[in-house]
Every structure is written in C-alpha cells, then in structure tokens.
Amino acid sequence: MQEGFTPLTKANHLSPLLDLDYLYIKNETVNPTWSFKDRGTYTSLQHALSLGYKSIGTLSSGNMAVSVAAYGARAGIKTLILVSAELPPEKLNPILIYNPILIRVLGDYGQIYYESLKIGQELGIYFLNSDIPFRVEGSKSIAFELCQQLNYKVPDFVIIPTSSGGNARGIIKGFLEFYEQKLISKLPRIVAVQLEGCAPIYQAWIDKQEKISAVKNPQAIDQAIANPFPPSGNELLRKLKKYNGLVTAVSDYEALQGQRMLAKEGIFAQPAAAVSIAAIRKLRKEGIINQKSRCVALVTGAGLKYSGVLEKQKFSFSTGKLKDLKGIISTKFQD
Amino acid sequence: MQEGFTPLTKANHLSPLLDLDYLYIKNETVNPTWSFKDRGTYTSLQHALSLGYKSIGTLSSGNMAVSVAAYGARAGIKTLILVSAELPPEKLNPILIYNPILIRVLGDYGQIYYESLKIGQELGIYFLNSDIPFRVEGSKSIAFELCQQLNYKVPDFVIIPTSSGGNARGIIKGFLEFYEQKLISKLPRIVAVQLEGCAPIYQAWIDKQEKISAVKNPQAIDQAIANPFPPSGNELLRKLKKYNGLVTAVSDYEALQGQRMLAKEGIFAQPAAAVSIAAIRKLRKEGIINQKSRCVALVTGAGLKYSGVLEKQKFSFSTGKLKDLKGIISTKFQD
Numbered sequence: 001m002q003e004g005f006t007p008l009t010k011a012n013h014l015s016p017l018l019d020l021d022y023l024y025i026k027n028e029t030v031n032p033t034w035s036f037k038d039r040g041t042y043t044s045l046q047h048a049l050s051l052g053y054k055s056i057g058t059l060s061s062g063n064m065a066v067s068v069a070a071y072g073a074r075a076g077i078k079t080l081i082l083v084s085a086e087l088p089p090e091k092l093n094p095i096l097i098y099n100p101i102l103i104r105v106l107g108d109y110g111q112i113y114y115e116s117l118k119i120g121q122e123l124g125i126y127f128l129n130s131d132i133p134f135r136v137e138g139s140k141s142i143a144f145e146l147c148q149q150l151n152y153k154v155p156d157f158v159i160i161p162t163s164s165g166g167n168a169r170g171i172i173k174g175f176l177e178f179y180e181q182k183l184i185s186k187l188p189r190i191v192a193v194q195l196e197g198c199a200p201i202y203q204a205w206i207d208k209q210e211k212i213s214a215v216k217n218p219q220a221i222d223q224a225i226a227n228p229f230p231p232s233g234n235e236l237l238r239k240l241k242k243y244n245g246l247v248t249a250v251s252d253y254e255a256l257q258g259q260r261m262l263a264k265e266g267i268f269a270q271p272a273a274a275v276s277i278a279a280i281r282k283l284r285k286e287g288i289i290n291q292k293s294r295c296v297a298l299v300t301g302a303g304l305k306y307s308g309v310l311e312k313q314k315f316s317f318s319t320g321k322l323k324d325l326k327g328i329i330s331t332k333f334q335d
Numbered sequence: 336m337q338e339g340f341t342p343l344t345k346a347n348h349l350s351p352l353l354d355l356d357y358l359y360i361k362n363e364t365v366n367p368t369w370s371f372k373d374r375g376t377y378t379s380l381q382h383a384l385s386l387g388y389k390s391i392g393t394l395s396s397g398n399m400a401v402s403v404a405a406y407g408a409r410a411g412i413k414t415l416i417l418v419s420a421e422l423p424p425e426k427l428n429p430i431l432i433y434n435p436i437l438i439r440v441l442g443d444y445g446q447i448y449y450e451s452l453k454i455g456q457e458l459g460i461y462f463l464n465s466d467i468p469f470r471v472e473g474s475k476s477i478a479f480e481l482c483q484q485l486n487y488k489v490p491d492f493v494i495i496p497t498s499s500g501g502n503a504r505g506i507i508k509g510f511l512e513f514y515e516q517k518l519i520s521k522l523p524r525i526v527a528v529q530l531e532g533c534a535p536i537y538q539a540w541i542d543k544q545e546k547i548s549a550v551k552n553p554q555a556i557d558q559a560i561a562n563p564f565p566p567s568g569n570e571l572l573r574k575l576k577k578y579n580g581l582v583t584a585v586s587d588y589e590a591l592q593g594q595r596m597l598a599k600e601g602i603f604a605q606p607a608a609a610v611s612i613a614a615i616r617k618l619r620k621e622g623i624i625n626q627k628s629r630c631v632a633l634v635t636g637a638g639l640k641y642s643g644v645l646e647k648q649k650f651s652f653s654t655g656k657l658k659d660l661k662g663i664i665s666t667k668f669q670d
Contacts, residue, residue: 070601093648097595097645097648105656115660260432260434304369310428315427317427317438318437326458333460
C-alpha cells in the first residue's frame with residue numbers, strides 16, 4: 001500500500017524556537033494507516049505469507065492494531081486483533097472498520113503479550129507483535145530513508161518516541177547495516193524518548209540497571225507510548241549503551257506543548273509522536289544537544305488518531321454574525 | 336509538505352465484488368492533512384505569496400479549513416478560518432491545533448462564501464476558497480498523476496466525490512491539457528458523485544437544468560460532501576455535458592457500505608470519500624459501467640476525519656478472560 005518513503009521536512013519555525021541550526025522532521029503520519037507501524041506490518045506480513053500462514057494476529061492498544069487489521073484485510077488473510085479490555089468501545093471502531101476478529105482480553109497486558117505468542121504457535125497464527133524480528137526489519141527502512149534523504153550525511157542525533165522499543169531497535173539496526181557497508185561514515189546518537197508517567201526504559205537507564213522493571217500504575221496521556229513492560233526494553237538498553245545512545249523522558253504537559261510546536265510546521269501529531277520535539281527542547285536546555293547539533297525528530301503517528309486529547313489544549317476562537325464579519329476580522333487583524 | 340503523488344492501488348477484493356475487471360483506487364487519504372485539499376491549498380498559497388499577500392483565509396466545514404490552517408502555519412502567514420456557527424466546538428480542535436484566527440459565522444453558508452471573497456478583497460486577505468482558479472489548478476495534478484501511474488492509458492471512467500465541484504473541474508482540466516498536448520489519446524468519462532441528501536448538481540443534471548438551485552434542508556451524513564449551493568456547480572454541469580461526463584447520487588446508507596467495502600482494500604475513508612465506490616456499484620447495476628469498463632475511483636479523505644460516524648456501522652467483537660483466550664480464539668477460527 002506504499003508504506004514508507006515519508007517526507008523529511010526542514011523545521012523552519014522550530015529551529016529558531018529551539019535555538020538549533022539544523023532540525024528535520026521525519027513525518028510518519030502519512031503512512032497508509034497514518035503511523036510508522038505500517039512498515040513493520042508489511043515486512044512481517046510478507047514473512048507470514050512466505051511461510052504459508054493462513055492467519056495473523058496482534059496484541060495492541062491502537063496503532064499496531066489498526067495497521068495489522070488494514071494489511072490483513074488487504075492481504076485477504078484471517079486477522080485476529082487482541083486488545084486490553086480497558087480500551088473503550090469507541091476506540092475499537094477505527095480497528096473494526098477493517099473487519100478483523102477482535103477480542104478484548106481481561107488480564108495483565110504483559111502476560112497477554114507472552115500468552116498470545118504461545119497461543120499463536122499452538123494454533124498456527126503468526127503474531128505480528130511489536131518486537132518480532134520481521135517487524136524490526138521493517139523499521140530499518142526509516143534509517144535507510146534518512147540516509148538517502150540526507151544524502152548520506154548522517155545527523156548527530158535521531159530522536160525516537162519509544163514505547164515497546166521495537167522501532168528504535170530497527171532504526172539502530174538500519175544505521176549499523178549501512179555503516180558496515182561503508183555507505184555512511186558514522187552512526188547517529190539515538191535518543192529514545194518516553195513519557196514520564198510510563199517510562200520503564202528511562203527508569204532503568206538512569207538507575208543504571210541492565211534490565212527494565214514493569215511500571216505498576218502507568219499514567220500517560222497517550223496509550224501509544226505507554227507500554228508498561230516493553231518487550232524490546234532490555235535489548236534496546238544494551239544497544240543504546242553500546243552505540244552511545246541515550247534515553248530521556250518528558251511530561252504529558254511537555255508532550256502537549258510538543259504537539260502545538262509541531263503544528264507550526266503544518267504537522268498534526270498525536271502526543272505520543274510529539275515527545276521527540278519535547279525531548280529536543282529538554283536536551284537542548286541540558287546542553288546535551290547544542291546549537292550546532294544536526295537533529296532529526298521522528299514523528300510516529302497522526303494527531304487524528306487521538307483528537308479527543310485536544311480537549312486538554314487551550315484554544316481560542318470567536319463567534320459572530322455575518323453582518324458584523326468585516327468588523328470582527330478587522331479587529332482580529334489589528335492585533 | 337509533499338502533497339500529492341498519492342498511491343494508485345489495484346482493488347483486488349472490490350473488482351470481483353463489483354463484477355468489474357479493472358478497478359484502481361486513487362488514495363488521497365495520505366496527503367499531509369489527509370485529504371485532497373492539500374493540492375489546491377499548495378498552489379493557491381503559492382499564488383498568494385507570489386502576489387505579496389500577507390494573509391490568507393478560507394471558508395470551510397472541515398477538510399479545507401484544516402488544510403489551509405496547516406499550510407498557513409507552515410508558510411508563517413496570518414491565516415483566517417471561517418466556519419459555520421453550526422459546527423460543534425469539538426470539530427474545531429483539529430483546525431485550531433494549527434493556531435489560525437478562527438471565526439464561527441452565524442448566517443447562510445452560501446452568503447458567507449460570497450461575502451468572504453468581498454471582505455478579502457477589501458482587507459487584502461487572499462481567500463483560498465473551494466473554486467478559486469489556483470485551487471482548481473492544484474486539482475489538475477490528480478489527472479496528471481493518474482496518466483503517469485497508468486502509463487498514459489486513460490481509464491474509461493474516473494469517479495469523483497463532488498461537493499463544491501472545484502476538484503472535478505480541476506481533474507477535467509488536467510485531462511484536457513494532456514489531451515491537447517497529445518500525451519493521451521482520449522478523455523475519460525468523469526462521474527461526479529453526490530449524496531442524495533444534498534445533491535444540487537445531480538438534481539440539475541436529471542432535471543436537465545443549466546443552473547443549479549440551492550438545497551434548502553441538506554441532510555447528509557458527512558459535511559465534507561454537503562455543499563448546498565456549490566460555487567462550481569454550473570461550470571461543472573457545462574463541462575460534464577460537453578465532455579460526455581455524468582452525475583449520480585447515492586444514499587447515506589450506500590456511502591457507509593462503500594466505506595466498509597473500501598476497508599477490504601486496507602483503506603479507511605470518510606463516508607464523503609467512499610461515495611465513489613457506492614457510485615460504481617450503482618452504475619454497474621444500471622449497466623452504464625460494464626464489466627470491461629476500466630474504472631478509477633477517487634478516495635478524497637481519511638476516515639479518521641470523522642470516526643464518530645462509525646457509530647452508525649454495526650461491528651461485532653468479543654470480550655473474555657486471559658485464561659479462556661485460547662478457547663475463544665479456537666472457536667472464532669472454526670467459524
């Protein structure tokens with residue numbers, strides 16, 4: 001469905017605002033189901049089909065469910081979507097439109113993840129979960145495209161909103177492969193960004209732990225970046241340590257600010273996707289990113305995925321009669 | 336922001352379902368603001384900038400407002416959005432995120448349209464409304480891309496969801512220009528599709544009128560295709576008559592069916608955009624489109640634009656406990 005090959009947009013307004021000479025935005029909101037998930041869904045679905053599987057499945061709280069349901073429909077393959085029973089029915093509709101078999105599961109999300117993989121093996125269902133190898137392969141294409149779009153001049157920092165960790169793993173792997181092939185002369189520093197209310201990878205990072213611990217009561221504004229026990233967490237920690245990466249976390253409020261900042265570039269992102277901008281501001285203040293640092297921010301999913309969250313933004317507008325319109329506009333334009 | 340160059344997808348599932356050998360879908364849901372409007376916003380904004388305008392505006396009930404607000408933000412130009420006062424505040428948020436000056440106007444929508452153009456001239460605001468020449472120029476690119484993507488073999492029918500009529504006008508103009516340059520050897524038959532509850536162009540067409548009449552009480556499921564007095568209506572009627580086009584209309588129910596049918600191809604469209612599929616089914620039954628007719632359906636905007644409408648679809652799903660999961664899945668997969 002032509003996933004990938006997404007725009008890399010120069011951030012004209014955010015560069016001065018963040019006191020940064022060089023900032024590009026990799027806009028994943030224009031994928032076929034409007035998030036980066038389509039890349040890995042495509043590759044893992046192709047793998048499932050090549051192995052002769054007659055059905056696929058996934059466990060997801062949103063974007064991956066939509067992506068797998070869409071690609072499953074397109075492939076004409078039986079598609080099972082498991083979601084947490086906590087997900088409200090109205091959030092199910094944008095998944096159900098693709099007509100999958102959808103089951104809301106009562107139970108611990110982390111347990112459902114591992115149980116789903118087991119059931120999949122027993123029943124012959126290929127589960128396209130967040131960190132299976134062929135989904136990670138799909139994420140590599142983000143790194144490849146960035147190299148091409150930047151004419152093989154690798155940026156200093158690539159900032160990635162991070163929930164399960166699978167996408168960051170794939171992007172690191174992609175840069176490594178190009179580096180090993182001598183297509184690029186250095187690796188970028190990868191920054192994994194989480195939300196403070198559900199930041200198991202960040203917590204392990206600052207505590208210098210080798211393994212993540214599950215977050216007990218996740219309190220994050222956007223489910224899409226709130227995996228309390230990310231399956232790729234430990235592997236990502238190892239890779240970030242090995243290749244000079246880092247982990248940071250921002251607050252819900254900063255994510256909402258990031259959302260408004262991105263809109264200045266004409267890009268409406270969901271809060272989970274806007275954390276990359278919020279992270280740049282934080283790291284710029286901390287002096288980890290400096291004015292000359294060449295940065296690419298990944299924006300992972302469209303704002304329309306979760307437009308309800310806009311109730312938390314404070315917007316202003318006017319209301320008036322047609323006969324008064326010219327006067328109202330004149331006043332507004334004098335401000 | 337890389338508007339346009341959208342996928343043309345072969346409709347594997349819908350072809351047999353509609354008893355049609357050849358059907359492609361032009362997927363406009365992956366534009367920067369997820370509708371076709373971005374094409375014309377780009378061209379008319381460039382025109383405004385080239386003339387030295389310091390502010391732009393539009394009157395819209397949805398997709399065009401979002402598109403103009405986004406591109407205005409990106410261009411760093413003062414942006415005025417007028418909407419009908421009937422639009423509920425929650426529908427304003429996906430416009431307001433781009434921080435335009437937004438005014439809800441109490442009054443007749445048709446009158447606001449013409450008044451806005453007048454005020455724009457007086458106050459020096461370039462109004463990027465639905466049928467201004469440079470917006471129509473932007474829509475030409477859909478025709479150009481279709482010719483390229485189909486290797487200059489023009490389809491028999493191009494089916495276009497039609498509200499104001501500006502997009503259909505642009506597409507016709509694009510095909511004509513390529514035809515005059517002898518890049519293509521024939522013109523496609525253009526089918527303009529409206530919703531029965533607000534079908535002024537269709538009504539004039541079947542009544543053999545040269546001019547459209549305003550619809551008094553529009554009752555359509557999706558505002559995006561419910562302009563009661565389309566400014567390009569008369570011009571479109573003339574062009575369709577001259578170049579062997581036609582007009583049809585489908586019901587709200589058929590639009591919702593079209594939405595489900597499109598989802599089989601992995602494309603989640605808003606009802607306004609799915610009318611093209613509903614129209615093909617109708618014209619196929621009527622024998623106007625036959626099995627050998629080569630058809631392209633334009634899908635103009637993303638389903639996430641109006642996911643609330645999914646409440647009207649009937650979906651089914653299950654709920655169960657983790658310990659029972661394998662059993663539930665086994666049962667589901669036996670069906």
